[in-house]
Amino acid sequence: MGMLRVMSRRGDDRITWDSQGIETNELDAVAAVREAERIFNDERKKGATAFRVEAGKTVGRIDTFDRTAEQIVLVPRVVGG
Template identity: 80%
Template sequence: MGMLRVMSRRGDDRITWDAQKVETHDPEAMAAIHEAERIFMDERKKGATAFKVEPGKTVERIDKFDRTAEQIVLVPRVVGG
């Protein structure tokens, strides 16, 4: 399973997809991955930073959506005032 987590004031919103079903072009899995990609691009345009998180590995900053990632975390731009 893959997961996109978008941090916000409310906590985090999550979109999940089954990577194996994406490979077989399952309609539900494809819709979920397309939604995750759309959200990723929208949040990056707003200045969010994206990180790929995988167990046993160092967290990696990414600039492009990775549909093979186990978990992607989007952190919105912090605005001071």
């Protein structure tokens, strides 16, 4: 199971997809991963930073969507003032 988490003032919004369902071209899984990738790209264009998070591994920054990731966390650009 993959998950995209988008941080916001409300906490975080989550989109999940079934990694095995993608391999077998299940319609719901394919639609979910496409939506997650669309959101990822939109947020990156706005300046968000993305991190790949996996249990037992060091968190790493990523620049492109990775449908094989356990979890991707998007942190919006922080604006000071």
